[in-house]
Amino acid sequence: MSSIAKPGDKAGSPPFFSKQATVARPGFSRWMVPPAALAVHLCIGQAYAFSVFNGPLTKVIGITQSAPDDWSLTTLGWIFSLAIVFLGLSAAFAGKWLEHVGPRRTMFTAACCFGGGFIVSAIGVWTHQIWLLYLGYGVIGGIGLGLGYVSPVSTLIRWFPDRRGMATGMAIMGFGGGAMIAAPLSVALMNHFKSATSIGVAETFVVLGIAYFISMTIGSLAIRVPAPDWKPAGWTPPATSTTRMITRNHVHxxxxxxxxxxxxxxxxxxxxxxxxxxxxxxxxxxxxxxxxxxxxxxxxxxxxxxxxxxxxxxxxxxxxxxxxxxxxxxxxxxxxxxxxxxxxxxxxxxxxxxxxxxxxxxxxxxxxxxxxxxxxxxxxxxxxxxxxxxxxxxxxxxxxxxxxxxxxxxxxxxxxxxxxxxxxxxxxxxxxxxxxxxxxxxxxxxxxxxxxxxxxxxxxxxxxxxx
Missing domain, CATH: 1.20.1250.20 (MFS general substrate transporter like domains)
Structure with missing residues (x-):
């Protein structure tokens, strides 16, 4: 993907969000990459804690108890289902794009989608339009989930060819643990914003959307990819193994x-x-x-x-x-x-x-x-x-x-x-x-x-x- 240089760019320097701009300089520590991946995965792991909003969302109008025009749990259940569906679809269709543009642009796009999905959902709560929650958290947020999930993985594998399992485990552990942070945080925020006229969900969505956008953006700015010829000091790539099926070749x-x-x-x-x-x-x-x-x-x-x-x-x-x-x-x-x-x-x-x-x-x-x-x-x-x-x-x-x-x-x-x-x-x-x-x-x-x-x-x- 080509980019046009802008005034003020240094001669020969690649655009900031290009894949070339994320190539690490000599001496860069690969241990700086897992925290960047965790900054994203701990955020998108919030998906496992979305159920804490279901009860309050059935009382948007009634506040203390569900009113006749409030949403039902079955109606709200589609929000999470849509998010998981679009996680899978975006991960599948954007994977090839990720390989071309690199992890920084992909992770920043994920931050915009996931954080923005919360903001759209907050508007849906304020206006009581369920389709905005489907669009916000379900579709836009789901796309952010998919992009954020896959974008650090290939980078970690390239930084840790000697410990591929450990590297992916560090990042994906964050997705599993994100809910442990998100659940109590969401409940605390809803209690803080709750009033006689609000259940506090919309305000919580706004705070979470901004916080997740900032954290995921920091992760996207910190991510680096190794130079093509880089390998860990003292490590020799193993010969192709037929017993453990480890190849040194590549399949498109x-x-x-x-x-x-x-x-x-x-x-x-x-x-x-x-x-x-x-x-x-x-x-x-x-x-x-x-x-x-x-x-x-x-x-x-x-x-x-x-x-x-x-x-x-x-x-x-x-x-x-x-x-x-x-x-x-x-x-x-x-x-x-x-x-x-x-x-x-x-x-x-x-x-x-x-x-x-x-x-x-x-x-x-x-x-x-x-x-x-x-x-x-x-x-x-x-x-x-x-x-x-x-x-x-x-x-x-x-x-x-x-x-x-x-x-x-x-x-x-x-x-x-x-x-x-x-x-x-x-x-x-x-x-x-x-x-x-x-x-x-x-x-x-x-x-x-x-x-x-x-x-x-x-x-x-x-x-x-x-x-």
């Missing part, structure tokens, strides 16, 4: 879609996420119904918070561990251990063993988070690093699909079971056993992943032409 983003490996890894991510995301959404209800006489609502809330911690921690620990275990072997652990735990969870519930029930779901959710953070390194191993950001973006459509499939399976199977006379405490048995089956299918898909055929790799001339 469009060519990756013509390989069976892309679709097998797509299924690997889809099945791992489907098995976790549906349970995550019903965790509070599930533990209360499984241990009706012993688990209170407040204890269930603590259980949800514990799952969030394991979801976040798993993103770093599992991804880091994959650097020595291997990506394929790491997913084997996810699928084998996950299916075994899912199979025995109903047994733990029937026996009244809360400790094993909680521990099982904590491990399952750690692997759910680990699946997100390990897959970018898996893709880099298989397809090279030149276009991994774009390939990762397209693979995230698996997340969007799982975001629909997981909750639907859990909710509808439970409803069917209860409607046919199954006790609520037993209504999840079929569901979790089905999740175990999905993980077995995921094991088979992962088993079928082989090294990419040489015909898909780019020549040196083709790679130079793309750059």
């Amino acid at each position: 983003i469009d060519q990756a879609l013509k390989t069976p490996q892309f679709y097998l890894i797509w299924l690997v991510l889809f099945l791992n996420v489907t098995a976790g995301i549906g349970i995550l959404g019903q965790a509070s209800v599930m533990i209360q119904e499984s241990f009706k006489s012993t688990v209170t609502a407040s204890a269930a809330a603590g259980f949800v918070g514990l799952l969030s911690l394991f979801n976040m921690g798993g993103r770093f620990i599992w991804a880091s561990g994959s650097d020595w275990l291997g990506r394929k072997n790491t997913y084997f652990v996810f699928f084998v251990l996950g299916s075994v735990l899912y199979y025995f969870v109903p047994t733990f519930a029937d026996a009244g063993n809360i400790a094993l029930f909680v521990l099982s779901y904590c491990v399952i959710l750690s692997m759910y988070g680990g699946g997100f953070s390990t897959v970018p390194a898996y893709l880099a191993d298989m397809f090279g690093t030149a276009f991994v950001g774009g390939i990762h973006g397209r693979l995230l459509t698996a997340w969007a699909a799982a975001g629909v499939a997981g909750p639907v399976l859990v909710n509808y199977i439970r409803a069917y079971e209860v409607a046919h006379g199954v006790a609520k405490a037993d209504a999840y048995t079929l569901t979790v056993h089905l999740m175990a089956v999905l993980l077995v299918v995921g094991f088979i898909c992962n088993l079928l992943v082989k090294r990419v055929d040489d015909k898909h790799y780019m020549t040196e001339a083709e790679l130079a032409a793309e750059k």
Whole structure:
């Protein structure tokens, strides 16, 4: 992408938001890049905490209780669904653009979309127009989520070729932990702005929109990419490995879609996420119904918070561990251990063993988070690093699909079971056993992943032409 020099530009200096302007100078510490990535991912991780607004948004008119013209929870539920859909779509379609323009412009665009989405949503609350919330947080904000999610990943992989899993784990851990900051902050802001005529949501949206825009912009300004010939001091690139399937070659983003490996890894991510995301959404209800006489609502809330911690921690620990275990072997652990735990969870519930029930779901959710953070390194191993950001973006459509499939399976199977006379405490048995089956299918898909055929790799001339 060419740019026209402006008056005052230094002779030969590239435009500020160009990819060339982000190339690090000699002596730049690669450890400055993870904080820049976290500045973005901690912000967009707010998406997991959006549910704190649902209750107050049903009382925009009534203030203390819902009025006849207030929005219903089912109407509001589409806001988050749209955001996840547009996260997947923007990540898929903008991945190629990311590789051309670089992380700075992409991350700044994400800041504008995510922060701006909150402002549009605030106007929607003030005017009581639900379509503005769909457009603001759902569409515009969702695009910001997708761009912000993928933009730092390929950069981190290039800075840490010796620790790809750890690098992506550091950033994507931020997405898992963002909700832990956003939830109490949002509640505190709503309480601060609440009055006799306002529930405080619109004002909170404005503050969050400005704060997230500033934080994400700082991250975009701080990001740097390594020079083409850069490598860590004392590190020698390993030879192409057929056993661990690590390549030193590169596959073009469009060519990756013509390989069976892309679709097998797509299924690997889809099945791992489907098995976790549906349970995550019903965790509070599930533990209360499984241990009706012993688990209170407040204890269930603590259980949800514990799952969030394991979801976040798993993103770093599992991804880091994959650097020595291997990506394929790491997913084997996810699928084998996950299916075994899912199979025995109903047994733990029937026996009244809360400790094993909680521990099982904590491990399952750690692997759910680990699946997100390990897959970018898996893709880099298989397809090279030149276009991994774009390939990762397209693979995230698996997340969007799982975001629909997981909750639907859990909710509808439970409803069917209860409607046919199954006790609520037993209504999840079929569901979790089905999740175990999905993980077995995921094991088979992962088993079928082989090294990419040489015909898909780019020549040196083709790679130079793309750059």
